[in-house]
Amino acid sequence: MVLLKDIIEPLKCTVLCGEDRLGTSEVTGGYACDLLSWVISRVQTGEVWMTILSSVNVVAVAVLAECSCILLTEEVTMNESVLERAREKGITVLSTPLPTYRACAILADLVDK
Amino acid sequence: MKLDFVIRGSDFINAGEASSGTKKALTRLGISPKAIKRAAIAMYEAELNAVIHAGGGNAEVEIFSDHVQIRVIDNGPGIPDVELAMQEGWSTAPDIAREMGFGAGMGLPNIKKNSNDMSIETEIGHGTTLTIMIRF
Numbered sequence: 001m002v003l004l005k006d007i008i009e010p011l012k013c014t015v016l017c018g019e020d021r022l023g024t025s026e027v028t029g030g031y032a033c034d035l036l037s038w039v040i041s042r043v044q045t046g047e048v049w050m051t052i053l054s055s056v057n058v059v060a061v062a063v064l065a066e067c068s069c070i071l072l073t074e075e076v077t078m079n080e081s082v083l084e085r086a087r088e089k090g091i092t093v094l095s096t097p098l099p100t101y102r103a104c105a106i107l108a109d110l111v112d113k
Numbered sequence: 114m115k116l117d118f119v120i121r122g123s124d125f126i127n128a129g130e131a132s133s134g135t136k137k138a139l140t141r142l143g144i145s146p147k148a149i150k151r152a153a154i155a156m157y158e159a160e161l162n163a164v165i166h167a168g169g170g171n172a173e174v175e176i177f178s179d180h181v182q183i184r185v186i187d188n189g190p191g192i193p194d195v196e197l198a199m200q201e202g203w204s205t206a207p208d209i210a211r212e213m214g215f216g217a218g219m220g221l222p223n224i225k226k227n228s229n230d231m232s233i234e235t236e237i238g239h240g241t242t243l244t245i246m247i248r249f
Contacts, residue, residue, distance in 0.1 A: 037219030040154050041226065045146075053214045060129030064136060064153040089133075 002027040002111055004069055004092060007048065010106050011071070011096050017083045018069065018092025025068045025092065030107040032073075032100050040065050048107060050100050054078040059086045069093065073100040114138065114176040120160055120185070122169030125213060131172045132157040135183070142176065148249045151227040152181055155245050158220040159185040165210045166190070167241065180229070180248045188240040195233055199225070 005022040007013065015022070028046035033039045034053050043049055045066040050073050051058060059082060062070050069092035072078060077095055078086075086093050096103055116138060118131035136153040156172070163170040167189025175182045192198050199221050206216030225231055230246040 034214055035217040035219070036214040037158065037217040037223055040157060041219060041223045045150070051214075055213045056126050057128060057213055057215070060133065060157070064129065064132055064150075064157050066150065 004094075007107060007110055008094070010110060011094070011103055012098055013071070013094040013096050016072075016078055016093040016095055017087050018090070021069075021090070021092050027068050027107075027111060029111055030071075030104055031067075032104055036061050043067055050103050050107075052076045052100070054082060056082045056085050058082075059089055059091055062086075062091045063089045067091070071096060071103065073098060073103050114142075116172075116174040116176075118172040118174070120163045120169045120172055120187075122164060122167065124164060124169070125210075128161055128164045129157055131160050135172075135174050135181075138174075138176065139181065144181075144249050148181075148247060152183065152247045155224045155227040155231075155247065156183050156185075158223045159183065159243050159245060161215060162220050162243070163187045163189070165206055165215060170240070180246055183245045183247070184242060185245075186240070186242045191237040191239060191241055192233065192235045193237060195235060 004025045030048040031043040032050040034051050040061050043065045046068045048071050049067040050071045072095040075097045132153050139149045167187035170187030173184045197203050201222045202218040204216045204218035210216050228245045229248045232244045235241040
């Protein structure tokens with residue numbers, strides 16, 4: 001079983017919020033997309049959602065779709081008011097300098113091995 | 114059990130709160146996680162349609178023993194061509210919504226996909242009522 005804490009180092013992640021869930025949230029896979037309706041209908045429970053979107057709506061989608069976390073790729077960050085909302089809703093937000101393609105490849109390796 | 118929510122137009126910050134509140138209520142009742150997720154997705158899309166296109170509206174949720182009925186009522190411009198709106202990829206979302214990741218043209222198709230029954234009553238210039246039923 002892969003947990004969020006297991007993906008932090010390989011994916012060069014900075015934890016922006018939700019540190020307390022790293023050791024308990026299971027990662028079942030990954031999904032990369034920046035269209036919210038597409039994400040909400042396709043991402044599976046427990047998947048890492050990789051995106052370059054960082055507005056507050058991303059948090060709502062992650063909650064409703066039950067993602068294991070939001071992983072902002074390509075050095076995207078999130079402003080403090082959105083992070084506050086993510087904390088309120090119990091969503092972990094990570095950020096990586098890696099391009100989305102690279103992040104997907106590394107994550108797939110970790111989950112599939 | 115009945116729940117009522119006010120959906121404010123163009124309020125992207127609180128968009129999703131009605132769906133989130135419904136999800137919480139269904140979770141507390143011990144409904145199956147799959148049915149809860151379907152209800153949450155369908156309601157979120159309906160809620161966002163009211164936020165983006167209709168200047169807001171109301172959501173009325175009625176939870177029964179074997180299903181939930183979600184009704185989203187708005188006084189917006191109405192949908193001129195429902196058949197077209199039901200097509201995946203068709204969107205009339207403004208740029209401001211698209212910049213935030215909306216406007217994929219998946220809203221109504223997603224609602225249909227996740228519900229057991231949906232109906233749209235719409236009148237140009239008067240508004241739209243979307244009724245969704247999800248069986249547990």
